[in-house]
Amino acid sequence: MAEQVDAQGESGRAVLGRTLRFLREKEGKSLGQLADETGYDKSYLSRLESGERLSKVTVMEDLDGYYGAGDLLVSHWKAARLDAFKDQYKEYMKLESTARVMWVFTPGVPGLLQTEDFAREVLSKAQTTADVDEWVEEQVAARLGRQYLLRQEPQPDVRIILDEFALRRPAASAQTWHDQLLHLEAAALWPNVALQVLPFSAGAHHHMNGSLTLLWQRDGSAVAYKEGNGCSRLIEDPDEVLRNRLSYDRLRDLALSPSDSLKFIRRVLKEHRHHEAHP
Template identity: 85%
Template sequence: MGEVVDGKRESGRAVLGRTLKFLREQAGKSLGQLAEETGYDKSYLSRLESGERLSKVTVMEDLDGYYGAGDLLVRHWQAARFDAFKDQYKEFMELEATARVMWKFSLGVPGLLQTEDFAREVLSGAQATADSGEWVEEQVAARLGRQYLLQQKPRPDVRIILDEAALRRPAASSQTWNDQLLHLEAAAMWPNMTLQVLPFSAGAHHHMTGSLTVLWQQDGSAVAYKEGNGCSRLIEDPDEVLRNRLSYDRLRDLALSPSDSLKFIRAVLKEHKHHEAHP
């Protein structure tokens, strides 16, 4: 991720910060001038340069444009975002970033399909404390950054099965939930996305305690990743990966078709709007 400095690997966040400072100084700008010309707070920009803070990727897009740096800062940001995650998850994310085919099952709305406000509400839950606002914002930025995977060229082929529970546990904010449902409706129509709903009527199933992801690389190699009950595991053994692929196939057989799943999402959205109009 980073360069080796004095025998130690420099973090991606530190490399990004050093690049930000270099571009600013090369442009002959002070932090105050940069803040005035970009509209970003001076202390915020300073913390980005010192590697203390991870921004949203849109900030890097703005600064790339400001400096005429192409996508240099965005590419450094994509490496720096790994610093926000635990080691095993970093390994999974590296594989996810290069996967050509992704199959996912989730009990809740997965990070790849969360809106910013919904992600912030999820991440501001029981694990957050009164003084952890900055941690939450960094996690939101990192989570939204993963969604770039769905836009990269060539675009990966993605299939996501959502348990109906994901659509029955709304956000606390009515507007946030409305926007999240609209986003799911839009995602279901993306050309590289197959979105299915596993309804409660399908009954009990073997992934009721967590999520499952199966990834295929361009060379045909595959891994599986499971999360649940506070634990996560990256699976690379071919036999075990195959077992998880077959278990995913069984979930897909139980799920609604893509077209019926879209109708289901729209029905939930209609119910939500009706409830808000007639509380």
């Protein structure tokens, strides 16, 4: 098997595709037979094998189970998903995937907590080229793929501060927004996630134009990652990382407690349901 999945000189997506084809041929299956037995479309499976498409991680989990391959395909998928991102973000994602502690502030609903439909709506509005559907589905799969780290073992300890703005800017679809609010409510109850809302009543703050993430590795090393105004920056200098940690601490001091934040989210959900029932 090692010879079949040697990744030297190939993109992660190419290695994943070649591994998919190898496993299928090893089982003596045609694409048609595989489609019939797994329920996935034949042309979709073909595009995965050719490296033209990136699947959701659940597809790789299904195929790992089908082939009895352990987590081989999922492990290759983790590398393949990096192909969808820019170089600096790829480096950040590698660090994110091994982080033991994550602190996040975002003015919008963070990608780590977006539902598939909400992510698709957000990403669709960001794309203006002719091949919008293909690009959007690629980015949706990649974004949902990041959420895999929240359920890997050992689970990282995650704190997310969410600006109230994120809860006041609904999706165009009422059902999509309802499901997104339900997902935020559920996430606030996960044992490894502390979710806090930064209310409008806290006033102006120093991260209104962008997001901030702090990551700590098992060895105690830390980095910060900032996005805003169309720019992004990975920060590794210890002094600057410390400054950003103190900056995050000030935001946390302004935010509602996790229990009060859960009440806040539930109140917004109740308001949404009332509005939909009485337009």
